[in-house]
Amino acid sequence: MSRIVLEGISKIFGHKHVEAVDLIRQGKRKAEIAASCGAVVGLCDISFEIVEGEILTLMGLSGSGKSTLLRCMNRLVEPTCGRILVGDVDVTRLGRKDLLAFRQKTFGMVFQHFALLPNRTILSNVGFGLELKNVPAARRTEAAMQAIELVGLKGWEAKYPHELSGGMQQRAGLARALAADAEILLMDEAFSALDPLIRRDMQAELRDLQRKLKKTIVFVSHDLDEAVALGGRIVLMKDGEVVQIGQPEEVVARPATEYVARFVEHIDRAAVMRAGQVADRSAPVLAPTLTASEARARIAAEGGDAWLVADADRRFAGRLRADRLAGARPGDTVASLLESGADAVAAEARLDAVLARVATEGCVAVVDPDGRLIGGIASRDVVRALAARPDHPETSSLHKPAGAERWTGTSPNFPSTRSATKASTGSPTMALG
């Protein structure tokens, strides 16, 4: 289910709205429009959907329109044209009073600067949103204490903001957004002012909280590592336009434009790539019913310390080590020679979570969710994956129809966020041995 639907959103700052919108409709871009009529294009014809319960990161260089887009979602910034649906509510059609009520009920916001009120305690700050909604004091305190506990600030509720570190103040800001129990959290560079270590803790905690509370979160960041740590889809923006949407591993493997390619150039590929992308699908696979002599004939021309074994349905059966095969009698079956406890890895597992096993085991099996063998990962496959440069954008067929310049919607080629979320919460290894 889509939580937020953006349809043709444009935002023009300054004068000449009509001319600028007209020029956008003719396919003109930010720079051309500035040159021809002087209007500042904040957002240019943006359409995409945010799925309920996902954590989506808006990324891009400074000035690319991330904050403007985020603020359009609850109309803190009025879009010049386009439509925004939240659930079945057309936010763009709400009158002033309904808008205020809807915004308070539906959206929580967290900014880079904590914006805590200095002369109020943490408890009173966290309960502030509820106070504005006239929630009775007892219920307010209960909800605020719950949120304070969720973000790990229990024991600090009676302190004042200046008595807390930056990281703790940001936790209080997050607690304030959570206390109001809004379904959607809008977070603008919320962790950018924090020290790197604290920032990483906060990213991990937000990810855990999101899983637990199932909020829809739209997070603005200019830091790709942060987007990867948060674990959801990425929307890459440039000059007020969306240039690509996808899971980090898709964006890294197949950047849609040169700009995206440059953006992802320095990313830690092992943290982004998935086992299923790295597995060698052409490695020989032995059937458990083969005899040792048949198996030797089969792999005679191959090097390697071990081979993967799967049945006729490609169900992973185990691993056969070269030394075991060498010492076997000719009539022994492969099934009787399997190494014990050779677990497979799920295709969705991150490469960095598998590296240690590749190093110690030589060849690790990768299976799909049904337990079918996809292929194996050996050291050479890891080296190849980490050394590879992404496909050249022009040769990538996945992201945009030929000739299309602007992103016009979610490609059916992208796996759904829900399945990706589910997969990444699961354990990376599946015991099959």
Ligand SMILES: Nc1ncnc2c1ncn2[C@@H]1O[C@H](COP(=O)(O)OP(=O)(O)O)[C@@H](O)[C@H]1O
């Ligand atoms: N209130 C404003 N008035 C005029 N121009 C603005 C205003 N807010 C943003 N802009 C312009 O819109 C563009 C996008 O800005 P913004 O959304 O803040 O980018 P980001 O958050 O990605 O850094 C920039 O060119 C910026 O100068």
Ligand SMILES: [Mg+2]
């Ligand atoms: Mg911004």
